[in-house]
Amino acid sequence: xxxxxxxxxxxxxxxxxxxxxxxxxxxxxxxxxxxxxxxxxxxxxxxxxxxxxxxxxxxxxxxxxxxxxxxxxxxxxxxxxxxxxxxxxxxxxxxxxxxxxxxxxxxxxxxxxxxxxxxxxxxxxxxxxxxxxxxxxxxxxxxxxxxxxxxxxxxxxxxxxxxxxxxxxxxxxxxxxxxxxxxxxxxxxxxxxxxxxxxxxxxxxxxxxxxxxxxxxxxxxxxxxxxxxxxxxxxxxxxxxxxxxxxxxxxxxxxxxxxxxxxxxxxxxxxxxxxxxxxxxxxxxxxxxxxxxxxxxxxxxxxxxxxxxxxxxxxxxxxxxxxxxxxxxxxxxxxxxxxxxxxxxxxxxxxxxxxxxxxxxxxxxxxxxxxxxxxxxxxxxxxxxxxxxxxxxxxxxxxxxxxxxxxxxxxxxxxxxxxxxxxxxxxxxxxxxxxxxxxxxxxxxxxxxxxxxxxxxxxxxxxxxxxxxxxxxxxxxxxxxxxxxxxxxxxxxxxxxxxxxxxxxxxxxxxxxxxxxxxxxxxxxxxxxxxxxxxxxxxxxxx
Numbered sequence: 383x384x385x386x387x388x389x390x391x392x393x394x395x396x397x398x399x400x401x402x403x404x405x406x407x408x409x410x411x412x413x414x415x416x417x418x419x420x421x422x423x424x425x426x427x428x429x430x431x432x433x434x435x436x437x438x439x440x441x442x443x444x445x446x447x448x449x450x451x452x453x454x455x456x457x458x459x460x461x462x463x464x465x466x467x468x469x470x471x472x473x474x475x476x477x478x479x480x481x482x483x484x485x486x487x488x489x490x491x492x493x494x495x496x497x498x499x500x501x502x503x504x505x506x507x508x509x510x511x512x513x514x515x516x517x518x519x520x521x522x523x524x525x526x527x528x529x530x531x532x533x534x535x536x537x538x539x540x541x542x543x544x545x546x547x548x549x550x551x552x553x554x555x556x557x558x559x560x561x562x563x564x565x566x567x568x569x570x571x572x573x574x575x576x577x578x579x580x581x582x583x584x585x586x587x588x589x590x591x592x593x594x595x596x597x598x599x600x601x602x603x604x605x606x607x608x609x610x611x612x613x614x615x616x617x618x619x620x621x622x623x624x625x626x627x628x629x630x631x632x633x634x635x636x637x638x639x640x641x642x643x644x645x646x647x648x649x650x651x652x653x654x655x656x657x658x659x660x661x662x663x664x665x666x667x668x669x670x671x672x673x674x675x676x677x678x679x680x681x682x683x684x685x686x687x688x689x690x691x692x693x694x695x696x697x698x699x700x701x702x703x704x705x706x707x708x709x710x711x712x713x714x715x716x717x718x719x720x721x722x723x724x725x726x727x728x729x730x731x732x733x734x735x736x737x738x739x740x741x742x743x744x745x746x747x748x749x750x751x752x753x754x755x756x757x758x759x760x761x762x763x764x765x766x767x768x769x770x771x772x773x774x775x776x777x778x779x780x781x782x783x784x785x786x787x788x789x790x791x792x793x794x795x796x797x798x799x800x801x802x803x804x805x806x807x808x809x810x811x812x813x814x815x816x817x818x819x820x821x822x823x824x825x826x827x828x829x830x831x832x833x834x835x836x837x838x839x840x841x842x843x844x845x846x847x848x849x850x851x852x853x854x855x856x857x858x859x860x861x862x863x864x865x866x867x868x869x870x871x872x873x874x875x876x877x878x879x880x881x882x883x884x885x886x887x888x889x890x891x892x893x894x895x896x897x898x899x900x901x902x903x904x905x906x907x908x909x910x911x912x913x914x915x916x917x918x919x920x921x922x923x924x925x
Contacts, residue, residue, distance in 0.1 A: 434518075461500075773794070864879035
């Protein structure tokens with residue numbers, strides 16, 4: 383046991399020498415800069431019995447200084463070196479010389495600074511690389527009984543020089559700073575925001591010019607980085623994130639990727655690319671794919687997609703919805719009599735009218751031609767009768783077309799689901815059947831689908847399909863019969879003949895003219911069928 387002060391100093395020197403020997407031995411140690419320096423900080427903190435030993439670095443914008451590596455004492459494991467704004471600090475705390483502030487000797491300004499940092503003493507030593515201050519070696523002390531005399535300060539300065547030597551050795555091409563500056567120059571000229579964060583604590587190690595100066599990019603990246611670290615840095619499932627900045631109206635694609643920084647430490651690189659034009663192009667393509675170009679309403683494809691979802695939810699929840707099928711009455715007369723530009727204006731006014739009804743916006747579709755479909759979702763089903771009345775009243779008023787008033791009514795068919803089916807195609811077909819029943823009843827009417835009208839209307843739909851097929855196939859199924867005309871006064875047995883059209887369908891057999899002639903008129907096929915009869919009659923006369 384020491385018996386005098388001299389012996390006590392010798393013993394302390396021995397402890398100091400052992401600590402410094404351990405620190406010096408790290409000069410040739412393999413490993414990343416972070417790993418090696420952390421071991422040095424451990425030795426330093428242990429010898430000084432300090433609250434925290436840390437290596438801090440000024441950010442690229444020279445606005446604040448943050449921790450790169452830190453080692454706390456066992457009793458102060460919760461102490462985190464704060465990020466310090468450099469405004470007013472340069473030349474005061476982080477200077478070109480070793481700086482020591484101790485509470486017992488501090489003036490008012492220094493005391494306020496120590497209180498802000500939650501310490502009783504702080505020591506900062508600059509680490510110079512290539513004639514520039516690259517980092518600071520900092521000791522944080524909360525225990526007021528720990529004083530830092532010249533011997534301890536010399537130890538801290540010696541340790542800083544060793545860290546400086548290790549940093550110099552670890553630099554690629556012997557210059558970490560020049561590599562960093564070169565990298566910053568390259569990344570600052572890339573047209574996207576880039577931020578590099580420490581994987582360990584999320585501290586920002588680098589920001590390029592766009593990430594620093596473009597407010598919308600900075601807001602987006604900070605928000606996404608915060609969310610990424612809040613989730614615990616899920617490295618195994620890093621996916622691009624599309625983020626919308628409401629203030630600027632811009633879209634950004636934000637990506638995260640792990641890599642090793644210049645000093646070998648693991649970092650996360652976050653990039654943000656402006657994809658606003660890409661989103662606009664996508665929205666334009668989606669609009670063109672799902673919307674009718676003339677009216678702006680959703681089209682048939684969108685109708686089938688939406689109806690499929692609504693039916694699925696109705697079946698799952700045990701609720702009821704409906705499909706309205708609307709067809710304009712005598713729309714062909716407007717196109718033929720006034721011109722297609724009038725017909726287009728009418729279709730646009732009809733679309734605006736039905737979509738302007740409360741509750742129907744986003745649920746109206748143009749199926750093609752003058753046919754419209756409205757999906758009544760279950761939450762609106764109890765208002766079905768009210769909606770039918772509003773739509774009927776709208777069509778009973780005149781339409782103002784290019785300076786002139788015209789009247790055009792509609793026929794509507796309604797089918798409910800899932801009562802009458804849970805298939806999209808089946809429900810649209812049944813709504814169409816109900817609509818045809820409304821037209822057969824005199825037009826400008828509304829008819830609801832039921833099983834009673836299914837068979838007759840189903841036959842009508844089959845007849846319509848087969849008639850269209852027959853007219854495309856050269857009218858082979860249409861046969862011409864001749865009714866003789868007898869002149870009884872002159873005694874001529876046959877003075878002429880009346881040409882009569884009959885339809886002998888391959889699939890449906892002979893069909894009465896009273897059935898197919900009105901259908902041909904409705905489908906606009908009566909004229910080409912009449913031309914066929916005339917042609918066949920002329921051929922017969924020639925022979």
